[in-house]
Amino acid sequence: MRGDDRRLGRRHRRIRSHKSPWERPELSKWFDRPEQWDALIFWRLDRFVRKVSDFTEMIKWCQAHDKNLISATETIDIRSPIGRVIAYLVSAFAEMEAEAIRERVTGSHDHLRRNGRWAVVSLHTATGPSPSLEARGCDS
Numbered sequence: 001m002r003g004d005d006r007r008l009g010r011r012h013r014r015i016r017s018h019k020s021p022w023e024r025p026e027l028s029k030w031f032d033r034p035e036q037w038d039a040l041i042f043w044r045l046d047r048f049v050r051k052v053s054d055f056t057e058m059i060k061w062c063q064a065h066d067k068n069l070i071s072a073t074e075t076i077d078i079r080s081p082i083g084r085v086i087a088y089l090v091s092a093f094a095e096m097e098a099e100a101i102r103e104r105v106t107g108s109h110d111h112l113r114r115n116g117r118w119a120v121v122s123l124h125t126a127t128g129p130s131p132s133l134e135a136r137g138c139d140s
Contacts, residue, residue: 018050021058039068046094055091
């Protein structure tokens with residue numbers, strides 16, 4: 001493996017690393033002004049947090065500030081003890097799923113690199129294939 005390839009691999013992994021809710025710029029703004037809202041609504045728990053520890057810290061923060069967490073697609077109620085247990089279980093499964101996906105993608109990329117190939121993503125714009133790909137003679 002060439003030096004450039006190793007750097008690309010590390011950069012790729014760094015980009016995909018998870019961020020806690022407090023490290024997300026748009027979301028973290030709301031934590032600085034809790035008096036302006038009552039509940040934090042998110043689409044799915046596995047899209048909101050990637051680790052059970054982050055979810056635990058989020059629940060503690062919400063309880064300390066009398067805030068609620070609401071999933072648009074899942075029944076999660078952190079205000080009752082049984083609701084928190086169910087939410088923890090859902091977050092644990094979400095973390096396991098994220099880890100399994102990460103392992104499959106990493107394994108696939110490693111296999112391709114060992115065989116002298118690269119995973120290529122076809123880029124499209126609203127008007128068609130990316131001009132830079134067409135200029136290189138790449139098919140979309």
